[in-house]
Amino acid sequence: MMRHLITLRRIFAAGIKNFFRNSWLSIAATAVMVVALVIVLMAVVLNVVTRSAIAELSTNLKVSVYLQDNTDEALRKELQNEFFTNSNVDKVTFISKEEAQKQFAASFQEDKKLLEGLALIGGNTLPASFEVGVTDLSKLEDVGNTAKQEKYASIVESVSLGKTDVKKTIDRAANAQNFITSASIIAASIFAVVSMLIIFNTIRMAIFTRSEEIRTQKLLGATPGYIRGPFLVESSMYGVIAGIVASSIVLAAIYSLGNKVSGQAEFIESYDFLTKPSTIFAMYAASMLLGILVGIFSSTLAMGRYLKLKHW
Amino acid sequence: MILLDRVTKSYGRKSAALKGINLHVENKEFVVIVGQSKTGKSTLLKLLTREEKPSSGKIIVGGIDYDKLKDKNVPYLRRKIGVVFQDFKLIQKKTVFENVAYALEIVGMGNKEIKHTVPRVLNIVGLSNKADSYPSELSGGERQRVAIARAIARQPRILIADEPTGNLDPKHAWDVIEVLERINKYGTTVLLTTHNQDIVQKLNRRIVTIQDGKVVSDKAGNARGRQTI
Numbered sequence A: 001m002m003r004h005l006i007t008l009r010r011i012f013a014a015g016i017k018n019f020f021r022n023s024w025l026s027i028a029a030t031a032v033m034v035v036a037l038v039i040v041l042m043a044v045v046l047n048v049v050t051r052s053a054i055a056e057l058s059t060n061l062k063v064s065v066y067l068q069d070n071t072d073e074a075l076r077k078e079l080q081n082e083f084f085t086n087s088n089v090d091k092v093t094f095i096s097k098e099e100a101q102k103q104f105a106a107s108f109q110e111d112k113k114l115l116e117g118l119a120l121i122g123g124n125t126l127p128a129s130f131e132v133g134v135t136d137l138s139k140l141e142d143v144g145n146t147a148k149q150e151k152y153a154s155i156v157e158s159v160s161l162g163k164t165d166v167k168k169t170i171d172r173a174a175n176a177q178n179f180i181t182s183a184s185i186i187a188a189s190i191f192a193v194v195s196m197l198i199i200f201n202t203i204r205m206a207i208f209t210r211s212e213e214i215r216t217q218k219l220l221g222a223t224p225g226y227i228r229g230p231f232l233v234e235s236s237m238y239g240v241i242a243g244i245v246a247s248s249i250v251l252a253a254i255y256s257l258g259n260k261v262s263g264q265a266e267f268i269e270s271y272d273f274l275t276k277p278s279t280i281f282a283m284y285a286a287s288m289l290l291g292i293l294v295g296i297f298s299s300t301l302a303m304g305r306y307l308k309l310k311h312w
Numbered sequence B: 001m002i003l004l005d006r007v008t009k010s011y012g013r014k015s016a017a018l019k020g021i022n023l024h025v026e027n028k029e030f031v032v033i034v035g036q037s038k039t040g041k042s043t044l045l046k047l048l049t050r051e052e053k054p055s056s057g058k059i060i061v062g063g064i065d066y067d068k069l070k071d072k073n074v075p076y077l078r079r080k081i082g083v084v085f086q087d088f089k090l091i092q093k094k095t096v097f098e099n100v101a102y103a104l105e106i107v108g109m110g111n112k113e114i115k116h117t118v119p120r121v122l123n124i125v126g127l128s129n130k131a132d133s134y135p136s137e138l139s140g141g142e143r144q145r146v147a148i149a150r151a152i153a154r155q156p157r158i159l160i161a162d163e164p165t166g167n168l169d170p171k172h173a174w175d176v177i178e179v180l181e182r183i184n185k186y187g188t189t190v191l192l193t194t195h196n197q198d199i200v201q202k203l204n205r206r207i208v209t210i211q212d213g214k215v216v217s218d219k220a221g222n223a224r225g226r227q228t229i
Helices: A002-021 A023-058 A073-085 A097-107 A112-121 A137-147 A164-209 A211-219 A224-261 A265-274 A277-306 B041-048 B071-078 B096-106 B111-124 B140-152 B170-185 B197-203
Strands: A061-067 A089-095 A129-134 A156-161 B002-009 B018-025 B030-034 B056-061 B081-084 B158-162 B189-194 B206-211 B214-219
Touching: A002 A023, A002 A224, A023 A164, A023 A224, A023 A265, A023 A277, A061 A137, A073 A089, A073 A129, A073 A137, A089 A097, A129 A137, A137 A156, A164 A211, A164 A224, A164 A277, A211 A224, A211 B071, A224 A265, A224 A277, B002 B041, B018 B041, B018 B214, B030 B170, B030 B197, B041 B056, B041 B158, B041 B189, B071 B081, B081 B140, B096 B111, B096 B140, B111 B140, B111 B170, B140 B158, B140 B170, B158 B170, B170 B189, B170 B197
Parallel strands: B030 B189, B030 B206, B081 B158, B158 B189
Antiparallel strands: A061 A129, A061 A156, A089 A129, B002 B018, B002 B056, B206 B214
16 A cells, blocks of 8 residues: 555656656647637536626516506406416516506606697507516517407507517627537547647657667566556646646636626626636646546657557 | 477468467576577567567567557557667667656656666666766667666566677676676576577576477576477
8 A cells, every 4th residue: 555655646746857857848738728628617607697697688578468448357457467377478467557557657757848749639648568477588589479369359469578679689699609509519529639639749759769768667577567557647747837827827818808887787697706716726627637538638648659568 | 487389470361470479487597599580589578578479379578468468558568578679779869867767757657766776776786986977978788788787777587688798898797798688697597599609508597499480409508498399
């Protein structure tokens, strides 16, 4: 047990030493990996931001159903019930003519002339209505169609799908999200392949320059693990350092951009989420892990091809 | 200690490097293997360190039958055999002390034990005062003695020295041979290959001559070994 620990410590020490011995190659390998990781992290962050912005925009969706004056009470109740039983509806509010008048007056209380004008026309001109809250953007029209059924024609004056321009915004955001996701997957894959190639070659060159040493190690009775270990440590170090640098860059970007947009409702939630300590920790851990995996994968390929440990 | 029974080694279509070699080396024996270059000496040593496998025949070293030895156990076999190379195979960036310690690190020996062992071994080869020197600061003979120190640091039961004097002038060559004799006296079986007739004559040990991949003569020295076949 003790011997294993000693050996493990020596493998780590040798790997770290090799990392610094090939400092230029190490920097190149790490830098390319930083680029790949930054792209991946940015893609994730932008996904989180657009998703939560879409979620934020998707709330407060509503269908307004304006009713005729003097409607049939029973038919109105039936319509209301139909809304209630619809799973895409989260809230149904009935606004009577009086309430509509009050709300209108409240929102235009500054504009005395307008109110006086209305008073001159006389009576209450605003219709009673249902305000129906809808949970899902794509169901907005379905809910609207409920009120457009033939049987309600006698009580419904008109149906308005609220925030129609919001629908366009949401569509655009969703498209952007799709674009960001696919573009970043492509870019990250390219850089991942490039960094794998660079690490592969770095380890290959290290194997060539140390081939005599490796042969001596073999003849002195080193196990394959003892020979491979330092290379794995070396390539994992690219991953660890690249992970830390990439996360720090992305975190800095989140803070600097976040300060500018954090006042807007669409971004509050994602900004809070992204700057939570647990999220930051997860980001560092995940990117280091990803970097280590890429490093180990490519160095294992290089060793499998050039270390020739199968022939003892 | 070492037994080779009708061992043949051939590479591809070329004529065999070793043709049905029989060799038996007793425990604590000192055997000199003589032959011109490319007669199969190096192949023989490579078979013993399991760098290569024989095409046919049986090899048993220290009770280990090579036919039954799995690849994953080869490192543990090599830990029992010390090897000294003609070109030393020292690591230039490491000091004498570190080069010897290196062999001990590989087997997982603790730092404390290493600090205790290395000076003792350097003392045996007469290099106590060179522990902090780098290989490039040493003479050829001294370098070879470092290589010997590294090979014996783990107290192997067998020491294989492949042309250890090949690159040395006569005086340094004798320094190295004397160290090998001392190690043999302590109880290690020594297998030495050389084509230096001067050394062969003066050593007066068992001499096995290989020519064209065959053992052509096997003469006992003064004290040990078998009679001529």
